[in-house]
Amino acid sequence: MTDVYDLHCHSTASDGALSPEDLVIRAHEKGVTTVALTDHDTVSGLIAAKNQANALGINFINGIELSANWQKHCLHIVGLGIDPTYQPLVAITEYLQNLRYERAERMAAKLEKKKIVGVLEAVKLAAGDGMITRTHFADFLVSQNHVDTQQEAFDRYLAQGKSAYVATIWPELLDVINWITGSGGVAVIAHPLRYKLSANWMNRLLVDFTNSGGQGLEIITSRINQDEIRLISNYAKKYELVGSVGSDFHNDSNPYVELGRIAQLPAGITPVWSLLSVS
Ligand code: AMP
Ligand code: MN
Ligand code: MN
Ligand code: MN
Numbered sequence: 001m002t003d004v005y006d007l008h009c010h011s012t013a014s015d016g017a018l019s020p021e022d023l024v025i026r027a028h029e030k031g032v033t034t035v036a037l038t039d040h041d042t043v044s045g046l047i048a049a050k051n052q053a054n055a056l057g058i059n060f061i062n063g064i065e066l067s068a069n070w071q072k073h074c075l076h077i078v079g080l081g082i083d084p085t086y087q088p089l090v091a092i093t094e095y096l097q098n099l100r101y102e103r104a105e106r107m108a109a110k111l112e113k114k115k116i117v118g119v120l121e122a123v124k125l126a127a128g129d130g131m132i133t134r135t136h137f138a139d140f141l142v143s144q145n146h147v148d149t150q151q152e153a154f155d156r157y158l159a160q161g162k163s164a165y166v167a168t169i170w171p172e173l174l175d176v177i178n179w180i181t182g183s184g185g186v187a188v189i190a191h192p193l194r195y196k197l198s199a200n201w202m203n204r205l206l207v208d209f210t211n212s213g214g215q216g217l218e219i220i221t222s223r224i225n226q227d228e229i230r231l232i233s234n235y236a237k238k239y240e241l242v243g244s245v246g247s248d249f250h251n252d253s254n255p256y257v258e259l260g261r262i263a264q265l266p267a268g269i270t271p272v273w274s275l276l277s278v279s
Pocket of ligand 2: 010015040133135250
């Protein structure tokens with residue numbers, strides 16, 4: 001059987017539509033043989049997902065996608081092979097849950113000024129015990145017909161600089177890498193082209209990242225083209241970083257983003273799983 005890896009996806013523990021169990025079931029249905037659950041700033045879905053993976057006989061990797069501040073950019077750092085019981089990591093997820101709650105209160109207040117009411121209650125309900133994310137706000141704005149799509153919700157209200165945007169002081173990149181590596185994990189820069197960094201800034205980032213113990217770049221995501229894959233691969237080679245692959249699946253609203261629906265790593269790239277014990 002061919003190995004199919006998907007090392008970046010979300011469940012209801014953050015802004016995914018499926019429970020951790022259902023996410024793993026879907027991954028299995030889509031032919032994924034090794035899956036990592038990487039919810040935003042939380043490890044709360046990992047035990048349920050791992051149990052489901054064991055029941056189905058597919059490999060599971062403990063993961064997280066941590067929000068990080070670097071030079072005023074919000075970066076997403078995927079941690080793979082982390083120990084979810086590592087105390088500093090547990091502590092930071094608790095801190096981030098509060099930070100996200102406070103941000104949600106401030107975002108809701110901004111929307112109330114625009115006569116959009118009931119937001120905080122709705123996003124709290126939708127997030128349940130999980131992390132409150134801007135995706136929950138987008139879904140609410142769609143459900144109340146303030147916008148037609150999630151994308152429009154970001155474009156009109158939620159993206160940086162828009163009326164409901166609240167600047168958040170995320171943990172520093174160096175600390176984020178240390179929590180991941182300290183727990184035995186590998187730190188990977190998620191979707192590296194999404195930060196719109198110039199080549200100059202990308203090189204600065206990768207110098208800082210590697211000097212801080214970062215080890216990987218997510219080379220393959222859904223909706224990436226060959227030129228982009230080549231560009232990221234060249235950075236990976238230049239900085240001797242391993243390559244990761246992940247769909248960043250959240251829900252089934254986009255047919256181009258599906259668990260396991262991702263290209264192969266290019267030749268000459270060391271796969272991140274060479275650094276991980278997969279079970
Ligand atoms: P947060 O971490 O709460 O700021 O939320 C970020 C999440 O919002 C990302 O992980 C995406 O899932 C989602 N997101 C960000 N930008 C967009 C966008 N333009 N369209 C749709 N979803 C987005
Ligand atoms: Mn997300
Ligand atoms: Mn991300
Ligand atoms: Mn993600």
